[in-house]
Amino acid sequence: MAIIQHLDGERKQEVRLSEKEYTWKYWEKVGFRFTFIFFILMIVPLDGGWYEKLVKPDSLYDFMANIAGGSRNGWIEIDTESGKWGFASYTSWWLNGLIAVLAASIWTILARNSRVKQYNALYYWLRVLVRYRIALGLIAFGFIKFFPMQMPFPSLANLNTDLGEYAPFKLYWQIVGVSYKYKIFLGFLEIAAGSLLFFRPTVVVGAIINAGVLFNIAHANIAYDGAVHVYSSYFVLLSLFLLVQYLPAIWKLFILREPVSTYYYVPKFLRNWNKPLYFGIKATIVILFIFVYGFYRYERFYDEGRLKEPVLPGLAKAAGHYEVSHFLLNGQEKPYSPADSLRWHEAFFERYSTLVYKVNKANNIDLGNGTPALNDVLKTYEFTGRAGGKNYLYYEIDSVEHSLYLIDKNQKFSKEQRRRLDEKLDVGLKALYGKALGDSLHILKWTYERPSTEQIKLKGLDSDGNNLEITLDRIKESYLTGKEWYMKNTLFTY
Structure with missing residues (x-):
């Protein structure tokens, strides 16, 4: 006692x-x-x-x-x-x-x-x-x-x-x-x-x-x-x-x-x-x-959606792992090669507004833990602590014009850019496209087509001015990790 x-x-x-x-x-x-x-x-x-x-x-x-x-x-x-x-x-x-x-x-x-x-x-x-x-x-x-x-x-x-x-x-x-x-x-x-x-x-x-x-x-x-x-x-x-x-x-x-x-x-x-x-x-x-x-x-x-992972919904029913079946660079078909630094090897549409593609190109590895942010562009947990040549694009959808406005998430934003971006969830890429602030963020505009529920076609210019035409076919997969869970919020549903 x-x-x-x-x-x-x-x-x-x-x-x-x-x-x-x-x-x-x-x-x-x-x-x-x-x-x-x-x-x-x-x-x-x-x-x-x-x-x-x-x-x-x-x-x-x-x-x-x-x-x-x-x-x-x-x-x-x-x-x-x-x-x-x-x-x-x-x-x-x-x-x-x-x-x-x-x-x-x-x-x-x-x-x-x-x-x-x-x-x-x-x-x-x-x-x-x-x-x-x-x-x-x-x-x-x-x-x-x-x-x-x-x-x-x-x-x-x-x-x-x-x-x-x-x-x-x-x-x-x-x-x-x-x-x-x-x-x-x-x-x-x-x-x-x-x-x-x-x-x-x-x-x-x-x-x-x-x-x-x-x-x-x-x-x-x-x-x-x-x-x-x-x-x-x-x-x-x-x-x-x-x-x-x-x-x-x-x-x-x-x-x-x-x-x-x-x-x-x-x-x-x-x-x-x-x-x-x-x-x-x-x-x-x-x-x-x-x-x-x-x-x-x-x-x-x-x-509020101040999480480590993005919350804005991506293309409806597009989440998945995709094979790059066709890749045209400036009008010419590029066959798959594991050593290619331009042709996409594979792609992913996450449930939220992130498009990921892999190429044979080294990226700077982010060694942070992915601090929570309000704006989805600033949420880096997806790619921190990992190599592998994957590139992350944040996008916003214009469903009327069937267009995507995209930003490279791997880029380094200035302190002023981060301050302005983190004032709301989205960026408003369509309104900024073609303007000085939009140019400083390197906004891209691509069109998309969905011939079927399992295929997506993308067309537009990359950051180097190359004309891209890409066909993505979904790969049917299941994972031993079990059913995915995520922070369901009151702002959006997927």
């Missing part, structure tokens, strides 16, 4: 000295000074941009997302493979540790004649800060899985990509993306475990769950070059710090199997006059970051 009690600093123990009277050993004081400085450096954002967003948020959601996300940028970012995926990305941790050693040494020298017997109150409030940092960050982390948008189901083009053409992290994400139920459960677990840290009696349970779940995420990202290893192991570190206080009791209860009755110090800060204020602030934080934040996340994903 285990009994955990949190006693304020004015109450006495009959069996032993109270925490208030207990004098810390010298090494305990020195260790705490280092720990206090180190975790303050780890938790308090050191990025000036974070504070700019905090004081000038675009909305309540942006304010809460900024608070919950904290600042992921460290002191130093090393531009190497290890700096992105390996252990060099923890450099800021080592720097924080070095600063903490120096600062704790100075603190110890200045406090050599101090009569302070312990740092119970300071230790308590440091634990509160750590608890809330984990809780808010992990709840936000969990919602992107609870509403399963972090790792979408593989697209048709990705299902037809050779295994060796995947970067390790994208292969891992695709595997997880096959099962949305697993992600929903994982997201629920993170939200629930984070919520437990709001309350002292459930801290130990929440910290144990968090340490286990986030360790699994951290080592998987290290193994697969996922680039989320630092952020996930950050929560493991904070959770282990919370568990240090409980380790003696845990050892005695679970290893020695002896009854445990523990007492932990809590400063006496509650009075009759401030209890309503205290419970009001706490209730506001819990409601805001669990229910209000969760509603905003739901709204952004399901109602």
Whole structure:
């Protein structure tokens, strides 16, 4: 049996000295000074941009997302493979540790004649800060899985990509993306475990769950070059710090199997006059970051379409894998050759407005995780972390003229272009075609015919001015991954 009690600093123990009277050993004081400085450096954002967003948020959601996300940028970012995926990305941790050693040494020298017997109150409030940092960050982390948008189901083009053409992290994400139920459960677990840290009696349970779940995420990202290893192991570190206080009791209860009755110090800060204020602030934080934040996340994903994958519907009933049966370049038929860099080898119409074609041509590999965006052109998850010569075209349909207006999604957009594009879901390509802004986006216009439900013919100019005439025949396929799932939203149906 285990009994955990949190006693304020004015109450006495009959069996032993109270925490208030207990004098810390010298090494305990020195260790705490280092720990206090180190975790303050780890938790308090050191990025000036974070504070700019905090004081000038675009909305309540942006304010809460900024608070919950904290600042992921460290002191130093090393531009190497290890700096992105390996252990060099923890450099800021080592720097924080070095600063903490120096600062704790100075603190110890200045406090050599101090009569302070312990740092119970300071230790308590440091634990509160750590608890809330984990809780808010992990709840936000969990919602992107609870509403399963972090790792979408593989697209048709990705299902037809050779295994060796995947970067390790994208292969891992695709595997997880096959099962949305697993992600929903994982997201629920993170939200629930984070919520437990709001309350002292459930801290130990929440910290144990968090340490286990986030360790699994951290080592998987290290193994697969996922680039989320630092952020996930950050929560493991904070959770282990919370568990240090409980380790003696845990050892005695679970290893020695002896009854445990523990007492932990809590400063006496509650009075009759401030209890309503205290419970009001706490209730506001819990409601805001669990229910209000969760509603905003739901709204952004399901109602606004701010996902990693596009949402605008493509050609009706055209989704599928296509064989390129005829390819005319400037009026001349080009036979298939696996080494050809101009003739399409295969093509894919996704359920949304993306047309993919493969040629024997190297593309720059996007090593990002595909940040959610509002505009479909800016959603890059389809082709991140993957080679294979596939080119991605976003298109908008003029069903009256049987025309497609297309943009190469692989191109690099300027900061100004990205800002203007991400103001709405679509681009309005027809209205921009032939204008200066449209020319800067390299908009193409092709006509399409559908002689049958299984065939599509495309005709138009490519980006180099070549005249293309392409006939696509659908390949009937089924996949062992099972029935496709996707983030069904209230904007469109497929």
